[in-house]
Amino acid sequence: MDFRLSGDQQEFRKMVHEWVEREAPKSWARELEAKEHEWPHELWDRMAAAGFHGIGIEEQYGGQGGDVVAQVLLARELSRSLAGLTWVWGISSFAGAKSVGLYGTEEQKGRLLPRLARGEEKWAIGFTEPNGGTDVLGAMRTNAKRVDGGWVINGQKTWSSMSHVADYILVMARTNDDVPKRHQGVSLFIVPTKTAGLTIREIPKLGMRALGSCDVYFDDVFVADDNVLGEPDRAWYMLLPTLNNERIVLSALCLGIIDGVLEDALRYTKEREAFGGPIGRFQALQHYVADMAMAQMQTELVVYKAAWLQGNGEPAGQESNMAKVIASEHAGLAADRGLQILGGMGYSAETDMQRYWRDVRLLRIGPITNEMARNGIAENLGMPRSF
DSSP: OOOOOOHHHHHHHHHHHHHHHHHSOHHHHHHHHHSTTOOOHHHHHHHHHHTGGGBTSOGGGTOOBOOHHHHHHHHHHHHHHHGGGGHHHHHHIIIIIIHHHHHOOHHHHHHHHHHHHTTOOOEEEEOOOTTTTTOTTTTOOOEEEEETTEEEEEEEEOOOTTTTTOSEEEEEEEOOSOOSSTTSSEEEEEEETTSTTEEEEEEOOSSOTTTOEEEEEEEEEEEEGGGEESSTTBHHHHHHHHHHHHHHHHHHHHHHHHHHHHHHHHHHHHHOEETTEEGGGOHHHHHHHHHHHHHHHHHHHHHHHHHHHHHTTOOOHHHHHHHHHHHHHHHHHHHHHHHHHHTHHHHSTTSSHHHHHHHHHGGGTSSSOHHHHHHHHHHHTTOOOOO
């Protein structure tokens, strides 16, 4: 088996690494993240200038092309410095580039993708409901009713990150109650955020503060027929491949956080002195660092395997769930150990370790809890459905 990246992939990773060091270093990421409720428009613009918003969008629609492996390489290098701020790129990439690119009509692709690729428009996702969490379908109360020329949406979504600055929200709503199974009868809508009847309120939270996550309220929001994505009533069938992609990219984000944590931990153990010498000579801290390095390698293997399967059209649902769980738990433990190594400085907002620790904690909860992912993994192994 050959685990090496191709020449082009190595060049791409090197280019992104150098871009991060120059355009989005950790010191600047700390400044951006400290500005709670101030969305980092300048970061978005720098990413646009680099062409990152076009990754995953076909060249005929103004994009850079690139498969899920390219997205993984990009997410990993960005999150090494940016941590949760990587979703400045990732959310629009999933909602717009991936979803419209796969299921949009030619008219929708031609209208929407070039502007996204140029960084002229931003996207958000509206799937989760206030009483739902991971139970997206069972808790769904947001509905869309057919009217002349389109649909009218009523309901509420929550944890819709970036919706307060987005131009579009990709919204899932129930369009048919008369169905035998709850995954049937739901549709996807491309909702412009300037539409009448739409109200957005930002939610204060522990981590990913500058990114912004919101409650979104729909009060007779009209959406024209040409903004229905794919076939009505069949949204869930369409979403499954894109959800795999989201979990793989999220796993790569966790891998990048491990990279950043290990970098900072190694630097600190060499620079910090106590009891007559550098703290890196203490065996307990050496074990922490060794554990981080092993977690880094394990995570890299499962993430790249899932990405390789997805990119080659192979089934990757089981592997993407496993990658999500393994990566988020390894990254969480690495950040916690990194904070312990730095001691009081790790708890200080003057360093990045506390930022990694706060940002990565969410990734064991969303977009699917690790407990629910484990349920799916067990069910795929032949065990009875537990929910």
